[in-house]
Amino acid sequence: xxxxxxxxxxxxxxxxxxxxxxxxxxxxxxxxxxxxxxxxxxxxxxxxxxxxxxxxxxxxxxxxxxxxxxxxxxxxxxxxxxxxxxxxxxxxxxxxxxxxxxxxxxxxxxxxxxxxxxxxxxxxxxxxxxxxxxxxxxxxxxxxxxxxxxxxxxxxxxxxxxxxxxxxxxxxxxxxxxxxxxxxxxxxxxxxxxxxxxxxxxxxxxxxxxxxxxxxxxxxxxxxxxxxxxxxxxxxxxxxxxxxxxxxxxxxxxxxxxxxxxxxxxxxxxxxxxxxxxxxxxxxxxxxxxxxxxxxxxxxxxxxxxxxxxxxxxxxxxxxxxxxxxxxxxxxxxxxxxxxxxxxxxxxxxxxxxxxxxxxxxxxxxxxxxxxxxxxxxxxxxxxxxxxxxxxxxxxxxxxxxxxxxxxxxxxxxxxxxxxxxxxxxxxxxxxxxxxxxxxxxxxxxxxxxxxxxxxxxxxxxxxxxxxxxxxxxxxxxxxxxxxxxxxxxxxxxxxxxxxxxxx
Ligand code: BES
Ligand code: ZN
Ligand code: ZN
Numbered sequence: 001x002x003x004x005x006x007x008x009x010x011x012x013x014x015x016x017x018x019x020x021x022x023x024x025x026x027x028x029x030x031x032x033x034x035x036x037x038x039x040x041x042x043x044x045x046x047x048x049x050x051x052x053x054x055x056x057x058x059x060x061x062x063x064x065x066x067x068x069x070x071x072x073x074x075x076x077x078x079x080x081x082x083x084x085x086x087x088x089x090x091x092x093x094x095x096x097x098x099x100x101x102x103x104x105x106x107x108x109x110x111x112x113x114x115x116x117x118x119x120x121x122x123x124x125x126x127x128x129x130x131x132x133x134x135x136x137x138x139x140x141x142x143x144x145x146x147x148x149x150x151x152x153x154x155x156x157x158x159x160x161x162x163x164x165x166x167x168x169x170x171x172x173x174x175x176x177x178x179x180x181x182x183x184x185x186x187x188x189x190x191x192x193x194x195x196x197x198x199x200x201x202x203x204x205x206x207x208x209x210x211x212x213x214x215x216x217x218x219x220x221x222x223x224x225x226x227x228x229x230x231x232x233x234x235x236x237x238x239x240x241x242x243x244x245x246x247x248x249x250x251x252x253x254x255x256x257x258x259x260x261x262x263x264x265x266x267x268x269x270x271x272x273x274x275x276x277x278x279x280x281x282x283x284x285x286x287x288x289x290x291x292x293x294x295x296x297x298x299x300x301x302x303x304x305x306x307x308x309x310x311x312x313x314x315x316x317x318x319x320x321x322x323x324x325x326x327x328x329x330x331x332x333x334x335x336x337x338x339x340x341x342x343x344x345x346x347x348x349x350x351x352x353x354x355x356x357x358x359x360x361x362x363x364x365x366x367x368x369x370x371x372x373x374x375x376x377x378x379x380x381x382x383x384x385x386x387x388x389x390x391x392x393x394x395x396x397x398x399x400x401x402x403x404x405x406x407x408x409x410x411x412x413x414x415x416x417x418x419x420x421x422x423x424x425x426x427x428x429x430x431x432x433x434x435x436x437x438x439x440x441x442x443x444x445x446x447x448x449x450x451x452x453x454x455x456x457x458x459x460x461x462x463x464x465x466x467x468x469x470x471x472x473x474x475x476x477x478x479x480x481x482x483x484x485x486x487x488x489x490x491x492x493x494x495x496x497x498x499x500x501x502x503x504x
Contacts, residue, residue, distance in 0.1 A: 094131075187302065190303075237321050272293035346436065393468055
């Protein structure tokens with residue numbers, strides 16, 4: 001989809017459909033909607049008077065222009081009550097509209113910046129949200145069903161033109177469009193990686209895809225092989241890889257926008273390309289979902305592409321420890337003790353709590369590389385779904401300031417987060433009788449998501465660190481607003497905002 005900005009009168013736009021909007025309770029439309037209404041000799045006002053258009057949120061009314069305007073159709077999108085309309089609503093509206101326009105007759109769409117008129121929302125934020133919504137809403141993963149696709153499935157919009165009446169605002173909108181485009185493209189890249197089944201995305205293939213992303217964005221990339229991990233003493237990460245026939249890969253991508261020492265922030269993502277549970281094997285039902293146990297890795301890898309495109313003055317490193325978790329003959333067994341890169345020993349009581357094991361060494365590596373802040377993102381626990389459902393993801397931290405930064409960054413991306421406590425009383429949950437710590441909590445004591453974070457905390461040590469458990473939100477069974485079916489790309493835009501927030 002080509003996205004353009006043009007100055008002029010929306011009623012004069014050449015497109016297959018023009019989208020204007022209406023807030024609930026407005027009886028005589030002004031601005032762009034008023035201009036289109038006049039061009040249509042008052043059709044929109046008459047439909048409002050008839051009660052057919054009410055401006056309710058989600059309402060979509062298509063009007064055929066019958067030669068009164070260059071465009072053959074107008075859509076009046078209801079925005080709901082103006083006081084309830086915000087940037088998240090703009091993004092979701094845009095995504096839903098693009099989805100509703102999936103038909104071969106619609107190729108070129110013209111729209112105004114919804115919400116920036118009587119909605120009084122920030123112009124740049126609105127324009128960015130429209131682009132994000134459009135690009136995210138258009139996303140579908142159909143790579144493996146090409147033979148059975150119908151015309152509507154194949155259909156893609158050719159162009160989206162944002163028409164602005166006031167020419168002095170065009171440059172602001174153009175900058176916002178570029179930002180929204182990079183952020184949404186990165187999110188779709190993460191979705192593509194996560195939606196790929198595990199036989200099409202082994203750690204080796206994920207490393208190859210990361211190399212292609214890095215090459216496209218002119219970023220430095222390094223892939224550590226098993227031998228490299230061995231020489232660095234990454235016994236925790238390697239213990240997870242032992243049961244698999246696929247070699248593990250630790251992917252590092254660096255962006256030096258400031259050119260300083262070390263990194264302002266490291267983004268660390270869990271990359272289990274398939275999680276069977278290992279010897280502590282998972283039940284058969286829904287195990288296929290574990291092909292997406294690498295959405296953390298997908299997020300940090302994809303985010304780097306957008307960070308490079310946006311070019312903030314900040315130094316960022318993405319680290320993705322990638323492996324399968326399989327119950328092979330050489331697999332780690334419950335009770336085994338392994339040693340992480342920082343010398344800490346770990347008693348592995350449940351081989352299905354593998355995400356924390358790969359993250360432990362990746363966090364150590366981030367510190368070795370000179371990371372001054374660490375944000376890890378992982379599908380770490382099923383328990384977070386019980387706590388927060390698919391509405392929000394959990395944040396845990398050893399540093400309130402960094403956590404606040406992440407919360408602000410996520411909120412700007414339209415992602416809801418919720419802080420879970422790190423009370424010292426939880427420390428006991430990861431104490432082991434035989435090693436420095438164990439990888440699961442004591443059976444029945446609950447707090448599974450916090451226990452995951454408590455396991456990681458000593459590896460971060462004094463370095464400010466935030467842990468994001470995205471296991472409840474990274475996949476969706478339905479399309480809704482900017483959220484796609486399958487992999488959602490949650491955390492990608494938040495991480496880009498986090499990195500940009502460190503820019504000097
Ligand atoms: N990848 C899973 C967590 C998960 C579960 C993600 C469901 C998405 C949906 C993780 O590796 C895991 O298995 N965690 C265990 C930890 C337990 C053994 C302490 C869990 O949540 O049951
Ligand atoms: Zn697991
Ligand atoms: Zn897992």
